[in-house]
Amino acid sequence: MKKIVILIFLFGSLLLGKDITLKFLESKPQGVVRDFYIWQFISNDKTTIEEAKRAYDLVANKIPRIQQAMEKKGVPTQMPKDILCKSLEFEKLKDQDGECIAFGLKLSDVLKFSDKDATLVMSKIKSINPALYEQIKILRSKDILNAMLATSAKNFGMIFNGISYSQKLELFAHPISPKKIEVLANQNNVVFNKMLHNIILDPRFGVFKKSLARANITKSDTNTFFLLGINELLQKRDKKALLYFERSQKAAIDPFMRDRALFWRYLITKNKIFLEELSQSQFVDIFSIYANQKIGSVPKYQIVSSFEDISSKNPDFNVKDPFEWQVLRDNIFAINDEKEYAEVLNYFRYEKTLPHLVFFLNRATKYKINYFITPYEKLLSWRDDDEKSMVYAIARQESHLLPALISRSYALGIMQIMPFNVLPFAKEMRIKHIELSDMFDPQTALEFGNYYLNHLKEEFKHPLFVSYAYNGGPGFLRRLLAKNELFLKGRKYEPWLSMELLPYEESRFYGMKVMANYVVYQELFGHQIDLEKFLKQTIIYTKEKK
Incomplete structure (x- = not known):
């Protein structure tokens, strides 16, 4: 195994000292690290538009930062299709093909379309993007809110996310049946759930939040249940909030989310049973710390801040090379044999690689040990x-x-x-x-x-x-x-x-x-x-x- 690890290190180090070139980028593994170097390459004034386009094709995740770098390289017609289409005004966008329209269309503009333009756009995108077609159809209906309530939770959330803030406020100023909210929310769709989070945490949307408080949502994720509880508190319905916090706790997989919900059950009731249960947590968070301090108990969580037999020598790899780290991490995570995995970790028992050792130990211990180290x-x-x-x-x-x-x-x-x-x-x-x-x-x-x-x-x-x-x-x-x-x-x-x-x-x-x-x-x-x-x-x- 040591030989394999060393080869990984050498692979990462071979081109470390060279300038960023297209050849350099093509030789590197796909991922965030290469994307970062591609962004630097595209941002360089010496990089031609053709070189930038070839580099852009290598990007794994086209975040706005790298798209903006491309936009600065030249005229829009020379840009990749997704960037080009997003930059077009509607009058030019509507004359493009369906794929381009799907890239560049803003749902907030749909309400301003003429009937002729709406028909044109819908005809072009119907077969390419049925979901977008449905969303436009809803926004062109006479009763938008009721049409939204009759669609899927995902479409509802996508429309909400796509329209402007003023359009949202106008649309949601009308009362909504709590039962209809229940039907949508119980689909437990991630887009709809995120929409609920945003509404609950926004100081406005009072009418919707009152309707939401009268709904009884039983199928959701831990964070949505939790924020539904917060909404109930804001509506001064503490008893209903307790129910949602209980559901949040039961739905939690992450110990942080579990402890958070349990803490709020204590905060509302002041029942020390919840505090005592929270003090048994093996996970360090502000909630378990609070519980142990409040009742004066010895924490059940384990904290490790130092290691024995750690070498002060330099490790076998360059801790400053992000490519080496990416390749190393991926290769070690690919090891399925527990014994082999444990043996590999011995190569990180250096002062300079304590963070790497802890990173891999967290996986081995399934985060049951809380490491608080102070390297460097x-x-x-x-x-x-x-x-x-x-x-x-x-x-x-x-x-x-x-x-x-x-x-x-x-x-x-x-x-x-x-x-x-x-x-x-x-x-x-x-x-x-x-x-x-x-x-x-x-x-x-x-x-x-x-x-x-x-x-x-x-x-x-x-x-x-x-x-x-x-x-x-x-x-x-x-x-x-x-x-x-x-x-x-x-x-x-x-x-x-x-x-x-x-x-x-x-x-x-x-x-x-x-x-x-x-x-x-x-x-x-x-x-x-x-x-x-x-x-x-x-x-x-x-x-x-x-």
Whole structure:
């Protein structure tokens, strides 16, 4: 097995030092890593349009960032069909073939079509995209809302997602039969469920949310059941909320989701039976931490922060090479024999590869052990333990502390720094020479992440708010908090309710998980934090009277 692993390493390293060329890209395995390098290649002024188009054909996931890079390369007619069609105004789009129309059509424009244009578009896309045909047909009907209620949950959700916000508000200003909502919701369709999440977390859509509260939805996923419970709380129907939280707990596969639902059953009832059950969790999250602190019990979850027999020598592969990491990860995950898998992990017993060891151990242990490691700790001079706790809390959530990680949005390295932030941060930090690939160096990445976190702390103060800003951006959080609708003084269930009302799902869960990491790291560094008191420090806003 060692020979195979070494060959993998060599494969990844062969072209590491060369410039990005089309040949280089074609030689690399498909995936996010190659997409990131394709994006850089396309963005290079020296890359011709023809080269860019050939590189674009290699892309595994055509995210907006890479599509925008293509748009900047030349005139629209030279672009790949999907980008070209999305850029066309309707008057030009309607003259294209059905595939192009399906790429570029905005459902929000359908309500503005003339009957002639609607007939033309529908005739072209009927055989190519029957679902889109049905959605247009519904939007052209005399009673759109009733036509939506008669279609599938997926079509309903797709139409909602496709129309403008003002169109949504106008459409949903009318009362809807709770029974009809039940029929759609009980289809447990992911698109419809996501629509429900968005509506529940939006301060508007009051008429729909009242109808939703009168429905009895019995078939759904854990997160939708949970947010249905939140909707009931907002409608001051705590008893009904309890029912949905119970359903959420039963539907949960992820221990985080299970603990979250169980915690809210306690929060509403103050029944310590729920708290005691929660204290038995083997998973570290803010809910299990809260339960153990509240009843003074010894946690049942296991935390591992260090390993014995770890070598200080350099490992057999380059931890800064994202291609090596991708190939290595995929090959090791392909090992089905448990004994062979365990043997391979011995090749990661180095100080520089502790994150990789933990990454693979998590799979072997099925996440039943909670690893809180601090690799590369000595590479920085820390101001204090609070600074260090916050950096590791963020890094653990962002990247599992893996140096050469690239996200689907091309966030880079341990701290998942976005490419557009690298040069501005470097300038502010007075670093003259920097490349995007420098974010794969643990020391550089930690320095950049720490710099950004300290910058965010100056404005947002509390670690929870800092974590939201790090994930969603300071502008997002600034606008959100300025509304004075969250973390309100005197409101029942605060700050827990506001933590569930954050409209951006990724940031919502991110903040909860980073806070659990933060509390654990603080404890590992010798500092006890009372979670309840700590989170209550976020209740600083007052709802303005209208």
